[in-house]
Structure formats: structure tokens, C-alpha cells
Amino acid sequence: MSAFTMGSYGGYVWSCFAMAAVVLIICDWRARVRQRQVYRDIEVRIKALGPDNAPGEGQ
Amino acid sequence: MWNFIHRLASPPHFYRIAPRIVPWLAVPGLLLIGYGCYAGLFVAPPDYQQGDAFRIIYVHVPAAYLSMMTYMIMAVSAAIGLIWRIKLSHAVAAAAAPLGAWFTFLALATGSIWGRPMWGTWWEWGDPRLTSELIMLFVYFGYMALRAAIDDTVKADKASAVLALVGAVNVPIIHYSVYWWTSLHQGETVMKGKMDTDMLVPLLINILGFTLVFGALLLRRVRAEVLFRERRTRWVRDMVLSAAGRGT
Amino acid sequence: MDGETPGLFTAVVAVARRDLLLAWKRPGDVLNPLFFFAMVATLFPLAVGPSNEQLEFSGPGVLWAAALLAMLLSLNSLFVSDFEDGSLDQMLVSPQPLPALALGKTLAHWMTSGLPLVLVSPVVALTFRMPVAVVGVLMLTLLLGTISLSLLGAIGAALTVGLHRGTALLSLLVLPFAMPVLIFGARTVSLVATGDSVAGGLYFLAAYAVLIVSIAPFATAAALRISNE
Numbered sequence: 042m043s044a045f046t047m048g049s050y051g052g053y054v055w056s057c058f059a060m061a062a063v064v065l066i067i068c069d070w071r072a073r074v075r076q077r078q079v080y081r082d083i084e085v086r087i088k089a090l091g092p093d094n095a096p097g098e099g100q
Numbered sequence: 101m102w103n104f105i106h107r108l109a110s111p112p113h114f115y116r117i118a119p120r121i122v123p124w125l126a127v128p129g130l131l132l133i134g135y136g137c138y139a140g141l142f143v144a145p146p147d148y149q150q151g152d153a154f155r156i157i158y159v160h161v162p163a164a165y166l167s168m169m170t171y172m173i174m175a176v177s178a179a180i181g182l183i184w185r186i187k188l189s190h191a192v193a194a195a196a197a198p199l200g201a202w203f204t205f206l207a208l209a210t211g212s213i214w215g216r217p218m219w220g221t222w223w224e225w226g227d228p229r230l231t232s233e234l235i236m237l238f239v240y241f242g243y244m245a246l247r248a249a250i251d252d253t254v255k256a257d258k259a260s261a262v263l264a265l266v267g268a269v270n271v272p273i274i275h276y277s278v279y280w281w282t283s284l285h286q287g288e289t290v291m292k293g294k295m296d297t298d299m300l301v302p303l304l305i306n307i308l309g310f311t312l313v314f315g316a317l318l319l320r321r322v323r324a325e326v327l328f329r330e331r332r333t334r335w336v337r338d339m340v341l342s343a344a345g346r347g348t
Numbered sequence: 349m350d351g352e353t354p355g356l357f358t359a360v361v362a363v364a365r366r367d368l369l370l371a372w373k374r375p376g377d378v379l380n381p382l383f384f385f386a387m388v389a390t391l392f393p394l395a396v397g398p399s400n401e402q403l404e405f406s407g408p409g410v411l412w413a414a415a416l417l418a419m420l421l422s423l424n425s426l427f428v429s430d431f432e433d434g435s436l437d438q439m440l441v442s443p444q445p446l447p448a449l450a451l452g453k454t455l456a457h458w459m460t461s462g463l464p465l466v467l468v469s470p471v472v473a474l475t476f477r478m479p480v481a482v483v484g485v486l487m488l489t490l491l492l493g494t495i496s497l498s499l500l501g502a503i504g505a506a507l508t509v510g511l512h513r514g515t516a517l518l519s520l521l522v523l524p525f526a527m528p529v530l531i532f533g534a535r536t537v538s539l540v541a542t543g544d545s546v547a548g549g550l551y552f553l554a555a556y557a558v559l560i561v562s563i564a565p566f567a568t569a570a571a572l573r574i575s576n577e
Contacts, residue, residue, distance in 0.1 A: 049151075050151060050152045050153040050217055051152075053153055053156065053213050053214065053216060053217055054141075054152060054153060054155050054156055056213060057156045057159050057160065057209075057210040057213050057214070058137060058141070058158075058159055060159075060206060060209055060210060060213075061159040061163065061206060061210070064163075064202050064203070064205070064206045065313060065317075067202070068198075068199060068202055068317050069317060071198070072317055072320040072321050072324065073320075075321065075324040076320065076323065076324040076327070079324055079327045079328045079331065080327065080340070082331070083327070083331050083336060083337075083340055084340055084344065086331075087337055087340055087341065231527075231531070235524045235525075235527050235528075236524070238520070238523055238524035238527075239524045239525075241520060242517075242520045242521040242523075242524060245517055245520055245521075246507060246508075246517065246521060249508070249511050249512070249513070249514075249517055250511065255574060255575075255577060258574040259507050259571065259574050259575065262503075262507065262567055262570050262571050262574065263507060263521065265567070266503060266525070266563060266567050267524075267525075269559075269563055270525050273528075273556070273559065274524075274525075274527070274528050277528055277532075277552060277556075278528065278531065281531070281532065281535070281548070281549075281552070
């Protein structure tokens, strides 16, 4: 099918679209990972300090 | 309306509201990208000069456009943070930078791959857009490196804001000057002439789709950034404890 | 009259003069980048081989790249000694506008790094068998370009003063903004060989310098305040 070969430019065209998809997926994944990591770190720290230990306001 | 924006600028409110907005950006955005790519790959007719290779435009242009738009977002929020000292603004700038770098990389990579069948080489120093995009990538790297090198968050925010603003003045100049220089001496490598509607519509759809998806990604990154910056505050503590208490 | 604070011009000149005096007492700071420039420029023909055409062809580019690297090298020390001995604090609280003082320091820096490069370049260009007309344009582009580089470097130096490993970071920050200078500087010099007009390139370098000089003192001042908090 000519859609696959794209008139002999197939490799170039499809690799670009694939790269775009990969970049979006990476950005999505990194956002998730960062959110999860920050949240976990906070949980760990709060549990270590004990629930009755009031923190200061802001930085 | 102003009340909404004002509340949005408060970290706890932003943290709660952002995840509700994200799907409204991500889902339409992905649908648009899906349709735009389909139309761009299969519906649009091949280009007179470039054949099917021109279809790379449907990811290359959105990436390049976003790389520049992200920079403006970064610079404007850095300026707002610097002038009005809004914490959230600095968080937006910090969160935008990696996204901008990724899109710049994508623009460079797809541009390079596009160049291979067109010019015969993977890189063409004579092309103004590639050169100015490369410069922008370095500016992003410099911004992120400067942030990383300064431990104090407030100081890092201010210093990187200065850098972002210097870049905001410079990057357009660089972009146009390199373009002007090459067009003086080498003739255009740009696709000349108006685009066929059949070719243009998928491009516009993709630009819009990518922008919406970028918005969703940015909101999520800003949310994580806000959480990190506010990690020692009471509202975060209460929120985490109550979430743990609810067993989520 | 007694007790009047000195004017703007006096302040700039005073700051510049102090730095020039300090540079005079420590010639190494000035000479090191120059040696580096000469070294790079002479190593290149050695490595690439003595083919005349190749040398003439690559001369402008290599010389300009070497000049840029030499400038980057010299930028590190711009604010560091003032930061360490407390003079920076003095500048921050002085009644003179900080941008003016920053401009004074940048001026002195250019006179001890950019200007020497311009003056030394004809000698170094000899190794590339550059015709006299080309050397003239080279010097002109270096003159205009190093002004921009000093100004840009001052911003970078102000942002990174006191930072651990600030040196590499400084280069990373300055490099993207220096690239147009490099491109236009080197290409303009190459144009002389082919007989094309160099006016366009020179105008760009001049315009870029004007643009940067209108931004840099303020950005440098802002960066100094932030870095010193």
C-alpha cells in the first residue's frame, strides 16, 4: 500500500510521526512520575514526623 | 471571572482545580491530533515538489510553533512572577521549560529528518530555522541548568526569570536575523506559495490539537511543581493526611 | 561643590579605571585568554595540514571560534573577585545606579579582553595566510562582535557569580546568544574572499551590539542584586 511507503519517503515520514508520539508519551509519563514522586516523598516525611507535628506555613 | 483567576493563583485552589481542567484539554486535543494526522497522512494530496515527504510538516510545524509558544509562556510567567511576585507564576515558568525543550528537540529532529531527502544531509547549517531552533534549545538548557544550580528556590526563580527575559528579547532577533542572512545569500529553502486548503486544514487542526495537549501536560507539571514547592505547608499536610485517612 | 555625589559618567569611568588598574597588576588575567586564542589558531593549521586553500577557507571560522572561546575564558573573573572581597556589596549600596557601574565594569573587561583580541588578530591571521583586505574585515567584525560578547558575558557572569561550578554554566548561558555573533562574524569575513558585500554582516553586528548594550547593563544589574541576596 502506498500509505506505508509514502512514495519511497515512508521511512522518513513515519519515523517523524512516531517520534512525535514518543515525545508526547515521554512528557506524559514524566509528569505522572514527578507527581507521584513528590506525593510519596511528602507522605513519607509526614509519617516520619508523626501526625501531631504541625509544620510551619509556606517557605 | 477575576475572582476565578485570583483564586486560581492560590496554590491550594490551583492544585484542586487543575486536574478538573486537564481532561477538557487532553481529550479534544488528542482527538484533533488523531484526525489531523489521519488527514495529513492519507487525505491531503502529495506536494508538487516534495511528494509525500512534505507530510512531515504535520508534526514539524506544531512542534516548532509550540517550542516558541512555550518560550513566550515561560518568559511571560517569569516576568509576572518577578514583578508581582506570584508564586504560581514562577511554578509555571519552571514547569514549562522541560516541555519547551522537548518540543524544540522534536522540531529539530523532524526538521533534520525532513531535510535528509530534501537536501541530502541530516543537517544543514545554512538553514536559518534549524540554526535558530538549535540556539533556542541551548537557551532552554541554560535556563534549566541555571535553575538546577541555585539551591534556594526564590533565588532560582528570580535569576532564571532574568535569563528568560533576556532570551525573550534575543530569540526573535536571532530567529529573524539568521533567516534574513540566509535569504540574502542562499535563496529560500522554504516551501513557497500558498498551501492548498486540503493541505492546510490538517495542519491547523494539528497545531490546535498539539496546543491543547501541551496545555494539559503543562497543567499537570505545574501541579506537581506546586505540590513540591508547598510540600511543607499546612494545607498540603492536611490534604495528604485526609487522603491517607480515606484510604486513597 | 563639596559633598555632592559624583555624576554618572564619573562613576562609570571610576569603575572602569579601577578594573583596568587591577588588570594591569595581574597581567595573567589578560594574557591567558590571548595565549589561548593564539594557541587554538596555530594548532589548527598544524593539525589540518598546510594546504593553502584549506587554510584560507577555514581561517575566518576558526579564528572567530577561537576568539569566542577566549572571550568565554576571560569572562569568569568578571565579578568573582569583587564578590569575594566585598566590593560587590559596595557597588550594590552605592548611590550610583547599578546598571552604570555594571557598564563600567563591562567596558573595562572589553578593553582587557576584546580589544587585545582585535589587536592581536592580524598576527594570528598570518598563520592562515589571510590577505590584508580580509584581515581588515576580520578586525572590524571582531571589534563589533567582542563588544556584544563582553556585554552578554557580563549578564552571564552576574547570574553565576558565587555558584559552584559557575564556569561551565556561564559558557552554557552565554553561548546561545553568542552564536549569531559567531555566525555573522565568521561568514562576513568569508564573504570578502568571494568578493561579496560585507556591509550587511557588519550592519547586523553593529545593530546587535546596540541591542545588547541597551539591555545588558540592566539585566546585569538585576542579576547582581539577585545573586548577592
